[in-house]
Amino acid sequence: MIASLTGTISYTAPGATAPSGALSGVSTQDSAAPQSQTQAAGDQTSTTEAENQSTQSGNGRLIDLQTFSAASSSEEEETTDPSGLTEEERAQVDELKQIDRKVRAHEQAHAAAGGAYASSPSYEYENGPDGNRYAIGGEVSIDVSPVSGDPEATIQKMEIVKRAALAPAEPSPQDRAVAAQADQTRLKAQAELREQRAEEQQAGSEEGEGGGNPLTQQATQQAGRAAGAYAQTAQNIDTIISQINIAA
Numbered sequence: 001m002i003a004s005l006t007g008t009i010s011y012t013a014p015g016a017t018a019p020s021g022a023l024s025g026v027s028t029q030d031s032a033a034p035q036s037q038t039q040a041a042g043d044q045t046s047t048t049e050a051e052n053q054s055t056q057s058g059n060g061r062l063i064d065l066q067t068f069s070a071a072s073s074s075e076e077e078e079t080t081d082p083s084g085l086t087e088e089e090r091a092q093v094d095e096l097k098q099i100d101r102k103v104r105a106h107e108q109a110h111a112a113a114g115g116a117y118a119s120s121p122s123y124e125y126e127n128g129p130d131g132n133r134y135a136i137g138g139e140v141s142i143d144v145s146p147v148s149g150d151p152e153a154t155i156q157k158m159e160i161v162k163r164a165a166l167a168p169a170e171p172s173p174q175d176r177a178v179a180a181q182a183d184q185t186r187l188k189a190q191a192e193l194r195e196q197r198a199e200e201q202q203a204g205s206e207e208g209e210g211g212g213n214p215l216t217q218q219a220t221q222q223a224g225r226a227a228g229a230y231a232q233t234a235q236n237i238d239t240i241i242s243q244i245n246i247a248a
Helices: 040-078 087-117 151-165 173-209 214-247
Strands: 002-008 122-127 133-143
Touching: 002 087, 002 173, 087 122, 087 133, 087 151, 133 151, 151 173
Parallel strands: none
Antiparallel strands: 002 133, 122 133
């Protein structure tokens, strides 16, 4: 059985920044106006002065617009770096770099602790504003199946699996689920091992009650038969002696 150890850090790329506002120009109207059309010389003089004032006012507005345009260009230069990224885009790249480091460290911790039971990390990527790809998620597959017919080996394997699942500094919920599964398999293997050892002890006890070592048991039987033969011979000798005494 293969389980996945995962580490994903959520990341949502910000949307396009809304324009800060439209530039609007405000023009001022000259308030000077001829008061009477009956004064020819005065009117001509007033008109000339008004035109001069209008020209000066117009030049002032032109200067103001030019100054504003230069200031706006200066602000744009300050918000971009040599790579052409805006300040907001640089912040996105910094965040993606930090996530990439965390994800890679997380998955590499799984792989290192899992040893032969773990696969190499695989990653999920996000394209950054700078054109580079950054890891925002990943996983490591690990073998959580018991060792067939060997509960002791299963126990050792599940201990490694659990260490691999909890190896990162911040295990994910999936990591903790794999660790819990390894615990259950280990407990089952421990029960099987106790049962196996109890059966072995019982078999040894029954063998001891049955005479122990087969070679020892055979020697005992031979000694018993020899003792029986000796007793029978002694009895026969006694019988013969008795018969001789009677005859005499």
